[in-house]
Amino acid sequence: MKKVIIYFLSLVMILIAPFIGDFVIDFSKINAMDSQDYMVFWDLRLPRVFLAFFCGAILSLSGLVFQTIFKNALITPYTLGVASGSTLFTALFIIFFPSYIYVFGGFLGAFLTIVLLFFISNRINQNSILVQTNSFLLVGIALSFFYSACLMLLFTVSNFEENYSIVRYTLGSLDIVGFDYVFPVGFASSVLLFMVYVYKKEITLMLTSNENAFLKGVEVKKVNFILLLVVSFCVGICISFTGPIGFIGLVVPHIIKIVYKQSAYKLFWPVFFFGGVFLVVCDFISRNLIQSSTLPIGVVTAFIGAPFFIYLIVRRSYK
Amino acid sequence: MLAINNYQSSILHDISLEIKGNTIILGSNGSGKSTLAKVMVGIIENEATTILGKKHHELSRIQKIETINYIPSKLEIFDEYMSVQEFLELSFIGISKIKVQELASLLGISTLLEHNCQTLSSGESQLLLMASCIAHNALITILDEPTSNLDQIKTKRVFDIVNSNEYLQHKIIITHDLNFAYKLGFDIVFIQSGKVVFQGSNEAFFCAKNMETFFGNSVKIVENFVVSNL
DSSP: OOOHHHHHHHHHHHHHHHOOOSOOOGGGOOOOSSSHHIIIIIIIIIHHHHHHHHHHHHHHHHHHHHHHHHOTTOTTTTOOOHHHHHHHHHHHHHOOOOOOOHHHHHHHHHHHHHHHHHHHHHHHHHTTTTOOHHHHHHHHHHHHHHHHHHHHHHHHSOOOHHHHHHOOOOOOOOOOOTTHHHHHHHHHHHHHHHHHTTHHHHHHTTTOOOOHHHHTTOHHHHHHHHHHHHHHHHHHHHHHOOOOOOHHHHHHHHHHHHHHOOGGOOOOHHHHHHHHHHHHHHHHHHHHHSSSSSSHHHHHHHHHHHHHHHHHHHHHHOO | OEEEEOOOSSSSSEEEEEEEEEEEEEEEETSSSHHHHHHHHHHBSSSSSTTTEGGGEEEEHHHHHHHHHEEEESSOOOTTOOOOHHHHHHHOOOOOOSHHHHHHHHTTTTGGSSBBGGGHHHHHHHHHHHHHHHHOSSSSEEEESSTTTOOOOHHHHHHHHHHHSSOOOOEEEESOOOOHHHHHHOOEEEETTTTTEEEEEEHHSSHHHHHHHHTTSSSEETTTTTEEEE
């Protein structure tokens, strides 16, 4: 019953989100093609809500998948340097190839980082099906720092205008016009959800331990590689359109686990759905908290996410 | 049934073994027993092991899980909320005549079915592992120290299961418990610092001379029991 109410409230939230904002929409004009209300609703608000939902869903579910693959509650595509990779490459594109759409740079950065991580992981775990998570996490953190250093270097060689674009990108943004960006992200999110369900049996076994999964006939390395590839592909698409939006991948899977108290293989859909809802809500706050302008979405998610993250760490230590 | 032909690594040296039936692997801490088990089962990739005449990579996925299974000495579960029931259900590899409930009552863990695996005590998780290998029921089951965390009553229960042929087909048991090994009467492989120093029958192993050579004066055979000489 409680769940039904939560689902209902979430749906209501998604439904009312596009109607509320700085610009007050007049319902009677919503279908009048030439009105400003029509444009704001169909070209700005609605695509924005969809984009927020799909991005939130992708980031949350990919967090859950990464935590399963690497057997570490703190790993997300973000803590492994994927976000900084995509930021760096976007910055490179902004400075050196301004004529290209920098969406491509973000995607390339995310993708290259994951491929690099996979090969490093393979080197660390030679001849064994076991994953040494700690060294992997450390490599990811080292990579993030390396990328940040490169980014600082870029700041010093770029001009003021380029600097502003880069900073703006790093804060994350859901500002889009029309549905052009929504379709690829929506497609990516459905691919991710589909693949996770295709590999449900394997993921379930990997939730025990890689050893156990191996003994039950799961080709751990192959499944890892496929899932990593799919996740990085989807996260890459997502980040390239919105910029790095932190903390969702970490926070949402943990909240859902704590609320549902169920094994992660039963939580694919809740994590996907409520991840989407979480970002829609964050976006809603970011648009409506300050009247004159929009808060960067990364600020809102981190504002909610960071304290929760600390709470989680404290709670873990009490266990 | 299972053979290792000249396996070399930093821990194990010149291992050549042929295992024909139920076997017990003995050895001191850090002698490489668990590593040897991981080599046998293929968790450590190698070309040296042959099972039923086939190397690991020559076995199909199904053949592999039907022929060999390994139970670690510690239960390792990443997911916080996976229950004992769920874990047991995952342990079956096909249709089995034994059911989760029966299995749980056989090991005396029926009351734990709803609990999360991570909250179990070390003894309880060892019983769960035992239940899981019966559910899996591979041709060869390697048990890594199946009684190390158990009290006497539960050790006896596990002993009876391992000693009967009703639940598991062929068994390779790694243990420290000499009396446990002695009473089972399986063939013995003794490992010392990564080398096989004894392979033979149970009777041949448990004689005063061998006890003296392998364990110094810390072990004694007294009236059909092997006891620590404290």
